[in-house]
Amino acid sequence: MKIRINKAACVGNARCWAVSEALFPLDDDGYIEVEEVDVPAGMEALARRGARACPERVIEIIDEDGDPK
Amino acid sequence: MSEAASLSKAVPTPDHITDAVFYDFDMFFDPAYLADPHKRVQDLLDNAPPVFWTPRNGGHWMLVSHAANFEAARDTETFSSEVIPHAQIEAILAQLPPDTPPIPRAYPINLDPPLHAKYRQPVQGVFSPKAINLLKESIRKLAGELIDAVLDQGKCEFMSTVAQPLPVQVFLKLLGLPVEKFQTYSALVKAHLSATAGDAGSAIARMQDVALAMRDTIIARRDDPRDDLISLLWTVKIDGQPTTQQDIENYGVLMFIAGLDTVMQGMGHGVRHMAMHPELQSELRANPALIADATEELLRRYTFTVPPRRLNKDVVFEGVQMKKDDRAMLFLPGADLDPKEFPDADRVELNRGGKPHIAFNAGPHRCLGSHLARVELNILYEEVLARMPQFRLDPERPATFSGGHIIGVQELHLVWDK
Numbered sequence: 001m002k003i004r005i006n007k008a009a010c011v012g013n014a015r016c017w018a019v020s021e022a023l024f025p026l027d028d029d030g031y032i033e034v035e036e037v038d039v040p041a042g043m044e045a046l047a048r049r050g051a052r053a054c055p056e057r058v059i060e061i062i063d064e065d066g067d068p069k
Numbered sequence: 070m071s072e073a074a075s076l077s078k079a080v081p082t083p084d085h086i087t088d089a090v091f092y093d094f095d096m097f098f099d100p101a102y103l104a105d106p107h108k109r110v111q112d113l114l115d116n117a118p119p120v121f122w123t124p125r126n127g128g129h130w131m132l133v134s135h136a137a138n139f140e141a142a143r144d145t146e147t148f149s150s151e152v153i154p155h156a157q158i159e160a161i162l163a164q165l166p167p168d169t170p171p172i173p174r175a176y177p178i179n180l181d182p183p184l185h186a187k188y189r190q191p192v193q194g195v196f197s198p199k200a201i202n203l204l205k206e207s208i209r210k211l212a213g214e215l216i217d218a219v220l221d222q223g224k225c226e227f228m229s230t231v232a233q234p235l236p237v238q239v240f241l242k243l244l245g246l247p248v249e250k251f252q253t254y255s256a257l258v259k260a261h262l263s264a265t266a267g268d269a270g271s272a273i274a275r276m277q278d279v280a281l282a283m284r285d286t287i288i289a290r291r292d293d294p295r296d297d298l299i300s301l302l303w304t305v306k307i308d309g310q311p312t313t314q315q316d317i318e319n320y321g322v323l324m325f326i327a328g329l330d331t332v333m334q335g336m337g338h339g340v341r342h343m344a345m346h347p348e349l350q351s352e353l354r355a356n357p358a359l360i361a362d363a364t365e366e367l368l369r370r371y372t373f374t375v376p377p378r379r380l381n382k383d384v385v386f387e388g389v390q391m392k393k394d395d396r397a398m399l400f401l402p403g404a405d406l407d408p409k410e411f412p413d414a415d416r417v418e419l420n421r422g423g424k425p426h427i428a429f430n431a432g433p434h435r436c437l438g439s440h441l442a443r444v445e446l447n448i449l450y451e452e453v454l455a456r457m458p459q460f461r462l463d464p465e466r467p468a469t470f471s472g473g474h475i476i477g478v479q480e481l482h483l484v485w486d487k
Contacts, residue, residue, distance in 0.1 A: 011435040014198045015425055029190070030197025030440065055425035056143075056432075 001039040003047050005032055006058040016050035016059060024050050079124035085390050092121035094131065096375065096398065097472045106476045107338075107371055110402045111415060120389050129377075129396040133403035135410035135427075137387050141378065142399055143432035147386070148378040149181050150434060152396070171315055173276040173322040181381075182433060191305040191312075192320060192437065195298060201440040204243065208445055211238045212452040220456065223487040224463060226480055231449075232336040233258060236329045239445060244321060245297025246286050253282050258329050262477065279325045280318040287317050328438045330475060331374065332445050337468075337478030338371035339364070339450060342417060344462045344483055349417065354454050362419040364447045369426035370417050372405040373476040376430060401427060402476060460485040 003023065010032045016024035017032075023046060027033045039047045051059040076095045094113065096102070102109040119134035132138050141148045162172060177188035194200060215235055219225040237254050241247070246254075257279055264271060287299055291314075294300035302317045343350050353360050380395040391397070405426045406414045429436035436442065453460075462468065463482035471477035 011431070011433055012193065012197075013425070013429070013435060014440065017198065019423070026198065028197065028199075029193035030199065031193070049423050052423045053425055055427055055429075055435075 001044050001047060001064065002062040003037040003039060003051065004060045004062055005035050005037075006060075007032055007035045009056055009058040011056055013055050015053035015055060019050040019053050020046045023047055077125045077127075080128040082122075082124055083128070083392070085392050086122045087390075090118050090121050090389050092117040092123060092131075093125065094121070094123045095125035095472075096123075096131070096400075097126060099472065102472050103470050106373075106470050106472065107402065107406065110400075110406050113400075114403055114407060120387050122395075127396070129398055130391065131398050131400050131403075133400050133407075134387075135404040135407035138399050138401055138404035138427065139431055141386070141397065142427070142430050142434070145181050145185075145433060147381055147384050148397060148399075149381045150179055150185070150376075150378060151181055152179065152377050152379050154379075155180060155184065170277060171280070171318070172273055173280045174319050175276070175323040175326055176319050178323060178327060178434065185433060187308045189433075189437065191307055192302075195301060196437050196440060198440045201444055204239070204441070205444055205448065207242060208235075208239055209448050209452065211235060211242075212449050213456065216452055216456045221487065224482065224484045227340055227483050228333065228337055228478055228481050231453075232333045232340070232478075232481075235336070235449065236332040236445060239441075240324065240329060243298050243441075244283065244286075244324070245290065245295055245299045246283055250282060254279075254325075254329075257282065257325070258333075261326070262330055262471075276322050276326070279322050283318065283321050284314075287314060287321070324438070327436070328441070330477065331438075332442050334373050334475055334477050335368065335371075335442065335446050336449050337481050338373060338476075339367040339446060340453060340483070341462070341468055341478060341481050342367055342371065343450075343453075344460055344481075346417070347459050347461065350454060350459055352419075353450070357451060357454070359419055360450050360454065361447055363417075364443060364450060365426065366417050366419055366421065368428040368446070369405045369411065369421075370415075371476075372402045372426065372428040374428070374430070375400055375402070375474045375476075376434070377474065398474075399430065401430060458485050 012029065012031045014026060014030055017026050023037055023039065023043060025033045048061055051061050076098050082091065094117065099109065113133055117133060120137050121131050123129060123131055132141055177185040180188060212235055215231045219230050237251060237258060241250060241254065257275065260275055264275065290300040291303050294303065299317060302312055302320055305312055307316060353363055376399045378397045378399060380391050380393055380397060382393050384391050405428055408414045429439040460483045463484045466482040468481045469479040471479055
């Protein structure tokens, strides 16, 4: 599973980071630092929760088959 | 704002407003709104068009649905935050006599991209979640002291004893202003809250007073920096240029008008809900880990800010014809109570599956202080629930509210058993 983030559209709500600081690292301004994250085994549920928490809807979960969910 | 307050005069309806999008609502003085604001918000969702035009307060659009707010907030090319265009304000200021006292400008809340980012970027780090987390313990101490001071009374008017002083004290601490300024800023908050809509002259005078009250400290920190926000603001650059005295006063005024009565109202709405729902208090006292979820859900249930916009061009938006220079209100309280987005929207449910609200707005103008506000609300709720016994509304003295760009709680009388 991968997380894909439209970084340019991040406005710094940091709600994903509130779900998991490890999966959704922030830069010094409090905006998302990464565009793509490989989700370690066992963290899939956190990844989905973090994606759902984004008020701007800019986080996408890509499953193993490559389809956005 | 008593119940006797009268509605503003209705202006003539422009030609492009059809009957289907006309709805008469005074966001400052509607009697049902002032009696029970969020109940009236739900009534608007049920009975008014999702995007409507009202003839009150000079005539303006109201974007009520979640969809309309979410789209408009992120479409800054159409929905400008420059209610008066920036260039026009600059032209007016340039014509003032040179000895006119500086007029504070609350940048970047009233600027559009790309200029918006030039003034926002330098202060983003200061308000980032990591930076704000460092303030938690001092906020907890302040909150505890304010609550302890009323505990023995068995009752309190919550807004004046806790909800208003707490953000003022946090503001003083964050900026590095002397604690002796507490009374000055409390009085300025009161003047700000009781100001009537549309009096631009007194609004400018109040902003000048806010800037004046911090001027000495700003000058002192330039030469003798400390560990506070004002000192930090002397070290940042705006568009590559060092900050000036005026820039720092502008930021200070922004933080005053955006950060004090807002947090205060959030506390008022949230604590009022808890007072009406002892079962929620019991649930949260039994499981304090749920208070963070309650903070979010109460922000959604009682979203209270209504940011203004100006149409930058003619547009058909959500099927509605709007014209350049029309004014539009992002009625965020409607967005977060929209049943299309939140089923059973009137219910406070701690587990909504992580679905986000837009109480802090959406798009590039997302509330800069949102992380500080969340921390202040969360800690206040934690300390209230930890220190106070079960509390309820005083049946003798019902809460009173104000309308306008912020749905305010004027008085909130609580009682509890000593």
